[in-house]
Amino acid sequence: KYAANFFLALKLSFANNLATLCERLGADIDDVVAGIGHDPRIGGAFLRPGPGWGGSCLPKDTHALLRVCEESGVEFPLLRATIETNVAHQRLLVERVAAGCAGADGSLRGVRIALLGLTFKAGTSDLRDSPALAVARLLREQGAELTAYDPALSELRPDLGDLLTLTGTAPDAAEGARACVVLTEWPQFRGLDWEAVAGRLAAPLVYDFRNILDPARLDRAGLTWEGIGRPLAMAR
Structure with a gap:
């Protein structure tokens, strides 16, 4: 085993x-x-x-x-x-987010980031050693304020209350955020009302770290998409 x-x-x-x-x-x-x-x-x-x-x-x-x-x-x-x-890979992803979302002082202090997905994989409510939470903790270490939405979660474990705020919908998580980061491969995220998400974001950035979204669909919603291991030209 x-x-x-x-x-x-x-x-x-x-x-x-x-x-x-x-x-x-x-x-x-x-x-x-x-x-x-x-x-x-x-x-x-x-x-x-x-x-x-x-x-x-x-x-x-x-x-x-x-x-x-x-x-x-x-x-x-x-x-x-x-x-x-x-x-190291998780730190590299956080560096990418920081490069695109840093505030005037060049850091993530006080910058709101929306996370889509917290469970370690789709189809479960299991948070044990979730890579999404590992990335969330790294973002929090850099001072980011985190909001999150996960279809399988209606409440957080008590020990996660200082890490992030859980919301009931993806647009609610996006409210005032400088970027939206997809961390769990929930198929529901493909069918989100991305126009509604775009209307709540403070900047039109979506980091799709599961490569599950359609870049053309996000482009029509006025959003800038970045995947992982994919040419940036796809986003344009």
Whole structure:
């Protein structure tokens, strides 16, 4: 079980690092993943980029395997790199948001950011080791004020009250925000009234860190879309 979950985490860290390279080169991560996925030795599962990996199993089991290695006196650099890459990737995403949303002083202090999705994946209300919350904490460390909407959540755990404010709709979360950041791949987000969201945002920025939205649809709503591992030209 440890080995299986480590390998899945490895594939996700690989995809996220590859997505960053695609952005630098003007390539499309979807094309690259589709290409390598045709190789039956690789397949396309667990190669979609996102805001990092998390959940109830992958973080727990990768760290448990790391402890087994340490206790056994076995060096496993690839395992450490998989974990470190996940954290570094999340910091890189936060840097992207900060670059586009910083206030007059060049920081995120007092800047409101709207988050769409808090659970670690769609179809669950589970927040355990959610990458969305990891990104939220990094944004909060930089002083951002966070509002959020998640279709599966009607209230927050008490320990998250100081982190963000939960709202009942996506437009409510967008009220006065400098950007909207998609962190969970809920299919409901594709069908949102994006004109209503745009009307509540203080700036027309949407960071789609799950690559689930249609850039053309957001463009019609007057919004600027940025995906992950996708050419910026798609947003224009």
